Amino acid sequence: MTLIAYLMNGSIPARLQYIAVILSVSILLFILTLIRQGKLKEGYSLIWFLIALATVIFSLFARILDSFADVVGIDYAPAALFLILVGGLFLLAIHSSMLFTAYDKRIRELAQDHAILKEEVQTVAKQPL
Amino acid sequence: MNAPSKKVCVIIPAYNESGAIKRVVTSVKHSYPPGDIIIVNDASTDNTGAIAETLGVPVLHLPINLGIGGAMQTGFKYAVKKNYDIAIQVDGDGQHDPAYIPNLLKPLYEGKADIAIGSRFLHADSYRSSFMRLIGIRFCSYLISLATNKYIHDSTSGFRAYNKEALRFAAIHYPPDFPEPESIVTFLRNEFRVKEVPVAMQRRQSGISSIRPLKGTYFVASNSIGIIMSSFKKKTR
Numbered sequence: 001m002t003l004i005a006y007l008m009n010g011s012i013p014a015r016l017q018y019i020a021v022i023l024s025v026s027i028l029l030f031i032l033t034l035i036r037q038g039k040l041k042e043g044y045s046l047i048w049f050l051i052a053l054a055t056v057i058f059s060l061f062a063r064i065l066d067s068f069a070d071v072v073g074i075d076y077a078p079a080a081l082f083l084i085l086v087g088g089l090f091l092l093a094i095h096s097s098m099l100f101t102a103y104d105k106r107i108r109e110l111a112q113d114h115a116i117l118k119e120e121v122q123t124v125a126k127q128p129l
Numbered sequence: 130m131n132a133p134s135k136k137v138c139v140i141i142p143a144y145n146e147s148g149a150i151k152r153v154v155t156s157v158k159h160s161y162p163p164g165d166i167i168i169v170n171d172a173s174t175d176n177t178g179a180i181a182e183t184l185g186v187p188v189l190h191l192p193i194n195l196g197i198g199g200a201m202q203t204g205f206k207y208a209v210k211k212n213y214d215i216a217i218q219v220d221g222d223g224q225h226d227p228a229y230i231p232n233l234l235k236p237l238y239e240g241k242a243d244i245a246i247g248s249r250f251l252h253a254d255s256y257r258s259s260f261m262r263l264i265g266i267r268f269c270s271y272l273i274s275l276a277t278n279k280y281i282h283d284s285t286s287g288f289r290a291y292n293k294e295a296l297r298f299a300a301i302h303y304p305p306d307f308p309e310p311e312s313i314v315t316f317l318r319n320e321f322r323v324k325e326v327p328v329a330m331q332r333r334q335s336g337i338s339s340i341r342p343l344k345g346t347y348f349v350a351s352n353s354i355g356i357i358m359s360s361f362k363k364k365t366r
Contacts, residue, residue: 104305108199111191111192111195111199111203112202112203114191114192115190115191115203116189116203118189119187119189119190
């Protein structure tokens with residue numbers, strides 16, 4: 001227990017920590033709800049889930065955040081939380097672009113096959129039986 | 130191989146070319162009778178599709194607009210499926226003169242090239258173009274030469290002929306977004322032999338060029354990115 005209490009007690013101001021914990025837990029619950037309701041496909045939700053989990057961990061265990069801030073050279077630890085969040089969102093944006101690219105290709109191939117098949121069906125339909 | 134044994138198709142991509150498509154098809158039939166014409170209607174919003182249907186040639190109607198790259202790829206896929214040996218691209222706006230088709234085919238028949246590109250700049254009857262357009266094309270050519278060590282004078286020309294190997298490759302790997310200059314890099318990097326052939330090009334007969342003046346800068350910028358990016362792409366052949 002004392003270890004957990006120790007880890008939770010970082011340099012981040014208490015009020016800010018409460019807000020950060022409440023917000024990040026809410027986001028995590030929201031994402032879990034979306035997955036449960038089938039509104040977010042599991043495969044695509046993984047990265048969202050990881051971002052939410054990371055913010056929960058870093059805001060709850062402020063000592064870890066402090067150590068991270070220390071390692072990357074950020075004096076004000078809460079700013080490190082932003083860095084983690086921005087990094088996560090950046091990865092998410094790239095991941096989304098990759099998905100769009102894959103969809104773009106799939107749609108294009110569907111459209112092309114559709115056009116070719118339609119022409120072939122018409123050719124067959126025109127032939128006398 | 131001698132010429133007549135080859136199965137040749139002429140792919141005509143058309144997007145809102147109701148004013149020109151009939152004339153283009155007639156002129157291809159007249160200039161190069163052995164070629165089977167294939168029209169790719171890139172989800173035109175005018176009656177290009179309906180006019181194309183009356184011309185007695187296969188028409189591939191795309192359900193959604195894919196742009197020139199995606200439309201050409203559709204034609205390539207069809208040509209591969211129908212076992213054509215050579216595919217020629219003639220744009221549906223009428224600026225490519227089909228009378229030059231035999232000139233494009235020559236280096237392919239002679240085995241000197243896999244892809245022949247009709248170049249308006251190599252032709253004696255020099256093509257009159259706007260200064261800005263010329264700068265844009267030159268810039269694309271310059272970038273291509275940096276990426277591939279080969280200078281293609283008319284890098285934006287869509288008047289091209291592909292042999293069977295290049296056709297099979299294009300059916301899978303043709304760049305869908307900004308195809309003409311970028312595809313040159315893709316082809317050269319995959320060790321296809323590209324040769325330019327002098328042709329005369331006409332001014333557009335009707336319709337609007339897909340490259341509008343205001344979009345010219347965007348066209349050059351995006352093509353440049355396409356060229357640079359495709360020079361990083363892995364060799365797929």
